[in-house]
Amino acid sequence: MRDNIYIRLGVPVLVVCIVAAAGLAITWSFTADKIEAQARAAEQRSLKIVLPEAADFVPVTDAGILGKAGAAAGDVAVAGIFVANDQSGSALGVGILVASRGYGGPMHLAIGVDRNGKVAGVTIVSMAETPGLGSKVVDDPTFLPRFFGLDSAEAAHKVDTITGATKSSRGVRKGVEAALAAYKAIGGVEGVSVR
Amino acid sequence: MKQFWKVLTNGLSLENPLTVLMIGLCSTLAVSTKLEGSLFMGIAVIFVLAMSNLLISAIRRFTPDEVRIPIFIVVIASFVTIVDLVLKGYFPSVYSFLGVWIPLIVVNCIVLGRAEAYAYHNGVLLSIADGIGMGLGYTLIISALGAFRELFGSGKLVFLGNTLINFGPSYRGPNILLLFPGAFLLFGLVVAASQAINHRLITRKDVM
Numbered sequence: 352m353r354d355n356i357y358i359r360l361g362v363p364v365l366v367v368c369i370v371a372a373a374g375l376a377i378t379w380s381f382t383a384d385k386i387e388a389q390a391r392a393a394e395q396r397s398l399k400i401v402l403p404e405a406a407d408f409v410p411v412t413d414a415g416i417l418g419k420a421g422a423a424a425g426d427v428a429v430a431g432i433f434v435a436n437d438q439s440g441s442a443l444g445v446g447i448l449v450a451s452r453g454y455g456g457p458m459h460l461a462i463g464v465d466r467n468g469k470v471a472g473v474t475i476v477s478m479a480e481t482p483g484l485g486s487k488v489v490d491d492p493t494f495l496p497r498f499f500g501l502d503s504a505e506a507a508h509k510v511d512t513i514t515g516a517t518k519s520s521r522g523v524r525k526g527v528e529a530a531l532a533a534y535k536a537i538g539g540v541e542g543v544s545v546r
Numbered sequence: 547m548k549q550f551w552k553v554l555t556n557g558l559s560l561e562n563p564l565t566v567l568m569i570g571l572c573s574t575l576a577v578s579t580k581l582e583g584s585l586f587m588g589i590a591v592i593f594v595l596a597m598s599n600l601l602i603s604a605i606r607r608f609t610p611d612e613v614r615i616p617i618f619i620v621v622i623a624s625f626v627t628i629v630d631l632v633l634k635g636y637f638p639s640v641y642s643f644l645g646v647w648i649p650l651i652v653v654n655c656i657v658l659g660r661a662e663a664y665a666y667h668n669g670v671l672l673s674i675a676d677g678i679g680m681g682l683g684y685t686l687i688i689s690a691l692g693a694f695r696e697l698f699g700s701g702k703l704v705f706l707g708n709t710l711i712n713f714g715p716s717y718r719g720p721n722i723l724l725l726f727p728g729a730f731l732l733f734g735l736v737v738a739a740s741q742a743i744n745h746r747l748i749t750r751k752d753v754m
Contacts, residue, residue: 360613367605367617371624378628385635393638 393476394461398433398446401463401472405435408446416537420447423536427451427529430459434543442540444471447530453488453522455479460523462530466540468502473527478519485519494520504528504535550675557679559747564687564733565740569655573647574688575729582705583643584692588685590633590644592678594625594651599665599677606666618661619652626651656680687740691732699723 398408411417411432420429433446444465451458459476473495480486488494497510507527512520537543563569570591577587598621602609609617630648633641641648651657660680665673697703701717703710713719722728 360610363605363608363610364613364616364620367620371620374624375627378631382631382635386631389635389638 394431394448397448397461397474397476398435398463400474401461402435402444402446402465403472404437405443405446406438408433408435411537411543413543416543419536420533423532424449424529425532427525429529429533432533432537432543434540435463442466442543445534445537445540445543447533448476449526449529449533451522451526451529453478453480454485454518455481458519458522458526460526460530462527464530464534464539468531468534468539470498470501470507470527470531473498473523475523478522480516480519480522485516487513487516488519488523491516495523498524498527501527501531504531507531550671553672553675554679554682557676557681557683558686559683559740560744561680562683562687562740563656563659563680564684565737566744567656567659568737569659570684571733573650573654574684574691575726575733577644577647578688578691578695578729579699579724580643580696581689581693581703583640584688585685586633586637586640587644587647588681588688590629590648591651591654591656591684592681593629594622595657595660595681596674596677597625598622598657598661599673600670602661602665603668603670603673609666614662614666615658618658618666622657622661623652656684687736691729691736694732695723695728699728 395408399405402408411434417429417432420432428450430448430450433448434442435444435446437443444463447462447464449460449462451460456479458478458480461472461474461476463471463473465471475489475495478485478488480488491513494513498507501507501510507524510524510527512524557563561567564571564574573587578584598618601621602618605617626649629651633644633648660676664676668676693703697711697713699719699721701713701719703712720728723732
């Protein structure tokens, strides 16, 4: 009789789990495209903030370029590289999405670098920093502009952090440094807009 | 049918999950800073409650006592994930406001509590009524809190991008309303008010 218990209790749980998994798979198939589209739209919105003059952003898909950028960025993950084109279709800069580490977890940043290799804009796409302390990196309107115009990872490294938000500021700084290093590694705008 | 309505309205007043049973409070206090977010949170909870109550009631005869909790959790988590995916795909602004509170519906005591206390022992129809009623009771309180805190805390009421009421830039509301202490204070007042109403309902019933 002993082995019966496993069947009597196990089978109902198994059946419920299978049905639940099937139901979720169906829901997923209906919503996956939609969720993907929303994520793309959010990406385009943040790129538009850092490179407002650009008319559209074309993602770089070349594995070689992405690999080079990833290697240059070190322990910061490069989530995407986009060529920013103006109305006439010529490249005016590169938008780079990175995932750095703050105090409260990953910080997703979008960094725009113009064709001279200077930071044109930085925005925080999402983060989980402590409200009132770490969140000063967004709430303090003077912080993100400190990076504008910088053209090397070394220069970005010298940017002062905010008191009370040291780790969060460092997270942003590391993200910008990584983006500038990646920009250099891929050969700038010319390196990605040849094709 | 009379029973159906009785069970449905039960969740709104005499057994309101928030003001009487006092469960599911943390999401209420955290989310109710905005009317729009509160309302969507309420709708999400109604959906999860009604659907999980329905399913749990339907399979209650095949659910062995010993493993009922894992089965409840799988059912509830599935419906919460469905809500999560749909909100993420179709209402991204609401999704980013509610954030972690949507997945946390899984551990909301109201849902598991009703599964255990009601749906596991009652018929499908009544269980749906109980789920909707409890969900409506939750939605009523959280939306009222949300509307009040948004209006008097920030000075305006925005719903789906439309500004319904705006006190203008000269209004400087008490910031505490938007913070947790304000939520606790306000919630206490809501509990007091609903106790007064419920007390009246009960005494009136006794007379009849």
